Amino acid sequence: MSYDYSKYLRKGKIPHIWCPGCGYGIIMKSMIRAIDSIGWEKDDVVMTSGIGCASRLPGYVDFNTLHTTHGRSLAFATGVKVANPKLNVIAMGGDGDMTAIGGNHFIHACRRNINITCFVFNNFIYGMTGGQYSPTTPKGSRATTSPYGNSDNQFDIAQLAIGAGATFVARTTTYHAVPMEKLMKQALEHKGFSIVEIIAGCPTGYGRKNKLASPAGMIEWQKEHSVAIAQWEKMTDEEKAGKFPIGVLHDVEKPEYVEAYDANVGLS
Amino acid sequence: MAKQVKFLQGNEAVCEGALYAGCRFYAGYPITPSTEVAEILAARLPKLGGRFIQMEDELAAMAATLGGSIAGKKSLTATSGPGMSLKMENLGYGYLTEIPCVIVNVMRGGPSTGLPTGPGQSDVMQARWGTHGDHPCIALTPSTVQEQLNETVRAFNLAEKYRMPVILLTDEIIGHMREAVEMPEPGDLAVVDRKRPTCDPKDYLPYKPEADGVAPMADFGSGYRYHITGLNHLPDGFPSNDGKLAQADEIRQQKKVDDNYDEIVVVDEMMCDDAEILIFAFGSTARSAKEAVQMARAEGIKVGLFRPLTIWPFPDKHLLKYKGKVKRVIVPEMNLGQTALEVERVLKGSPEVEGIFQIDSEPINPITILNKIKGGK
Structure with missing residues (x-):
């Protein structure tokens, strides 16, 4: 029996703005199933986003939704969470939104270990503005602003999050829709700052410029280049070249920010 | 009974005014000559059940202040010129999305780092036009430490009543001077809370103004699920590309202030x-x-x-x-x-x-x- 998404969708707001072949619909559906599997009341869920293709998602789902300014998803989310910690706060954004213009908010949300779940949609490109290179665009790749190939080094979003102090870090791809739902559920239920980086295809902004225009081909690429973390750990550096690990990359316990603050200042 | 009189610093009086008005959330970033506001509220807010957070930068401080208000808390942030320049992005968001909050700008010179941190009054036009786009603006300019307190209360009241950010445009001299202040007892000064919806949640339109030009605002988590966006939006909160409607809504927001000149303007x-x-x-x-x-x-x-x-x-x-x-x-x-x-x-x-x-x-x-x-x- 197929899953019925209608309880969570703002049906009047569909069709969405995403291009044919975009991976973001897969992410939205996985996210809905993950939230549903926990059973949170819709009234208790807040979703924040910044600016970009990924950040349009909250407009389509029936929660308390906050579409903010470019890069500031986590900064707004932090205000909401600290002012009312009972709310389940989910912040999302794309690779440019979260790690370029919003990079400072990203690392500090990780550092605080505030109980927010962050979903980073990583499609290696600024899609909404038409395909400029982002902090995750692979070196050598073409973008409208790297007509000779990208000179920049890449961020590894998951490693950045681990280094900055996030306590749950996972990575998945849009090929892995079912494991994605499970990882999202784990992230949402984790106490502390959790992130899931989702590798997604942008046939329009990235694929066209890099001979990967077919959406199916981009999903195929994700399947071929991703390696489950258990297997990844047994591989040699030579075998790892050009590939990336997926699954739960980091899962530790540390005091949650608001709980620690409240205990520290005598708020019960 | 004689009023309690305290010898307060100007920035301290802002804190007293904020707490009197019911402020229970502060997000800020350190900058002279406003820092005492953050320091004092970091100590005072938890005693009243509120919370304080020092954010990673001024943009985040403004964003979190708005987030706190959306979650239902009267929210404050304080800064000075260089920080105010950074706050402009999310201040504009606050105007477009009609989120009440108070921003204190303890003015110093400029541009840029300028002559830190002597007094200045160079942010008058920035207060009005610093963020891009047309929008209404309320900014208050106290001259005494007593007025720092009273005008902070009034700033919160205006923010709550007209559902918009309000700027307290003070300066280093008043921020740092000390004067005798008559402390208001509860009830001495009016305290206004924002209108919240009472309708059935399924009928709630977060941007449908009532007769006074202001729409009731629901706290996130109070059962009224709705959408807030920095895109021009319809009464239901969802974006629209209709330029005529966007223009009409901007004019409606401006009129919230223009039509209430007599209440807002004090000379x-x-x-x-x-x-x-x-x-x-x-x-x-x-x-x-x-x-x-x-x-x-x-x-x-x-x-x-x-x-x-x-x-x-x-x-x-x-x-x-x-x-x-x-x-x-x-x-x-x-x-x-x-x-x-x-x-x-x-x-x-x-x-x-x-x-x-x-x-x-x-x-x-x-x-x-x-x-x-x-x-x-």
Whole structure:
């Protein structure tokens, strides 16, 4: 029996703005199933986003939704969470939104270990503005602003999050829709700052410029280049070249920010 | 019963006013000369069940302040010029999305780091036009430590009533001076809370104004699920690309303020009835101007002080009474003539505006103003 998404969708707001072949619909559906599997009341869920293709998602789902300014998803989310910690706060954004213009908010949300779940949609490109290179665009790749190939080094979003102090870090791809739902559920239920980086295809902004225009081909690429973390750990550096690990990359316990603050200042 | 009188610093009085008004969330970033506001609220808020957070930067501080308000808490942030420049992005978001909050700008000089951290009044036009796009603006300019407290309460009330960010535009001199302050008892000053919806959640339209031009605002998590976006939006909160509707909504927001001039604009007019010379001064400069007016009056010169406690919206209606009536208008300010431009706009040459503009990081001395009064044009 197929899953019925209608309880969570703002049906009047569909069709969405995403291009044919975009991976973001897969992410939205996985996210809905993950939230549903926990059973949170819709009234208790807040979703924040910044600016970009990924950040349009909250407009389509029936929660308390906050579409903010470019890069500031986590900064707004932090205000909401600290002012009312009972709310389940989910912040999302794309690779440019979260790690370029919003990079400072990203690392500090990780550092605080505030109980927010962050979903980073990583499609290696600024899609909404038409395909400029982002902090995750692979070196050598073409973008409208790297007509000779990208000179920049890449961020590894998951490693950045681990280094900055996030306590749950996972990575998945849009090929892995079912494991994605499970990882999202784990992230949402984790106490502390959790992130899931989702590798997604942008046939329009990235694929066209890099001979990967077919959406199916981009999903195929994700399947071929991703390696489950258990297997990844047994591989040699030579075998790892050009590939990336997926699954739960980091899962530790540390005091949650608001709980620690409240205990520290005598708020019960 | 005699009122309790405390000897308070200006920034401390802002905190007292904020707590009196019901502020229970502060997000900020350290910057002189506003930092005492953060330091004091970091200590005080938890005692009242509120929370304080020091964010990673000024943009985040403004964003979190708005987030706190969306979650239902009266929220404050404080900064100074360089920080105010950074807050502009999310301040604009607050205007477009109609989120109540109070931003304290303890003005210093500029641009950039300037002369840290002497006094200045150079952020008058920034307060009005600093963020991109057209929007309404309320900015209050206290001159005394007592007014720091009272005007902070009023700033929260206006923010809550008109559902918008309100700026307390003070300066380093008043922020750091100490004066006796009469502490208000509960009930002495009005405290306004935002309108919240009472309708069935399925009928809630977060941007459908009532007769007063303001729509009720639901706290996130209170059962009214809705969408907030920095895109121009329809009454249901969802984005629309209809330029005509966007224009109508921006005009509606501007009218929230324009139509309520009489409630929002407060001006202290001292010895203005028979004045032949009008001094237009706000904030700490108004203190020097008051002294100069008193000295000139002692010499029999008919001079009065026009002191706006609301600088935005500009006190056009109050000022127009003097158009063609007074012989001279003098505008002393610690900038190169920002407010003087507005006075000129209102008086249209009747009379010409004379300025005393100073950006040397020193207060304008009463004698400087007195000399201008006595020196003639």
